[in-house]
Amino acid sequence: MATIRTSVAAAAAALALGATGCATLGSATLFEDEFAEQGVWETASDGDGRLAYEDGRYRIEVAKAEFELHSYRLWEGSPLDGIAFEVDAELDGKDGALSVLCVSSVDEGSERISPNDRYYDFFILPGTGEWGIAATHTKDEPLVAGQDREAIRKDAPNRMRAECESGGEGEPTTLVLHVNDVKVAEHSDAKGFAGFQGVGLAVWSPEGGTAGLFDNAVARER
Numbered sequence: 703m704a705t706i707r708t709s710v711a712a713a714a715a716a717l718a719l720g721a722t723g724c725a726t727l728g729s730a731t732l733f734e735d736e737f738a739e740q741g742v743w744e745t746a747s748d749g750d751g752r753l754a755y756e757d758g759r760y761r762i763e764v765a766k767a768e769f770e771l772h773s774y775r776l777w778e779g780s781p782l783d784g785i786a787f788e789v790d791a792e793l794d795g796k797d798g799a800l801s802v803l804c805v806s807s808v809d810e811g812s813e814r815i816s817p818n819d820r821y822y823d824f825f826i827l828p829g830t831g832e833w834g835i836a837a838t839h840t841k842d843e844p845l846v847a848g849q850d851r852e853a854i855r856k857d858a859p860n861r862m863r864a865e866c867e868s869g870g871e872g873e874p875t876t877l878v879l880h881v882n883d884v885k886v887a888e889h890s891d892a893k894g895f896a897g898f899q900g901v902g903l904a905v906w907s908p909e910g911g912t913a914g915l916f917d918n919a920v921a922r923e924r
Contacts, residue, residue: 732777732785732921743903744773759917764798764907774805774902775921781806781868781897784924788863788880789903790917797829798912803902804866804877806895820895823904824864824879828856833886835877839893845877846889853884859917867924871896 735742737760746753751771752763764771791800801823809818823836831851834844854860865878875894879887901921905914 730922732923733775733919734921735775735919737917737919743775756915759915760903760919761794761913761915762903762905763795763913764905765910766907767910768908769910770799770801770904770906772803772902772904774803774808774900776805776808776900781899782923783897784865784867785898785901786863786865786922786924787901787919788861789919790859791826791862791903792859792915793828794913794915796907796909796911797827798908798914799825799827799904799906800860800862800914801825801902801904801906802862802864803904804864804898805900805902806898808899821902822864822866822875822877822891822895824862824877825904825906826854826860826862826881828854828860831856833879833881835879835887835889837891837893845891846887848887850881850884850886853881853886855882859915865924866898868894868897870894 737755738758740755743760744753749765750769751765753773754761762771762773785804787802789802804822806820820838826833831854832849834847836844861882863880867876869875873894874890874892877889877891878885903916905912
């Protein structure tokens with residue numbers, strides 16, 4: 703399963719213990735996806751978990767403890783300087799973390815986590831109201847983290863929006879996380895990426911048996 707990776711799961715662990723169009727570069731909206739039709743996001747199943755379309759939503763189910771499962775949607779062409787990605791995200795099953803990703807680049811030759819993967823991971827833990835923004839170059843520590851029990855809903859879908867604005871390779875990247883129309887975090891990463899080649903969804907499970915359901919995804923160029 704090409705998109706099973708463990709990467710930023712430890713950052714969450716530290717806190718907690720159909721497509722309507724393809725990417726059209728140069729336009730405001732890159733894509734909108736209600737997950738009504740299969741074929742855009744990966745579907746697969748193995749001992750680590752399952753990626754599937756289910757009842758008009760996209761399901762990421764994690765079978766292993768302390769494991770994070772990803773699914774990417776990349777576009778062709780040059781990386782974009784700024785993107786915004788939002789989606790309705792809901793836990794199904796045991797507690798865990800739900801993530802949206804701004805993807806700079808991935809190692810397409812690797813079926814598991816690769817040190818060449820570069821992305822930002824914006825995550826929430828609905829069970830505790832905690833949130834964080836992590837990056838592949840920070841290893842196990844989130845760039846910024848906190849808690850907001852008012853903005854983050856425990857037993858209902860959360861509308862998550864990640865905003866990533868690059869200042870160029872090696873220059874600061876501005877990162878903003880909104881949950882249910884509330885800005886819960888803004889951070890400037892000094893070791894920013896040159897641009898973004900796609901977006902992603904992810905679920906992290908502390909004990910195994912955590913699933914996330916995603917719907918009404920929208921990606922925009924900023």
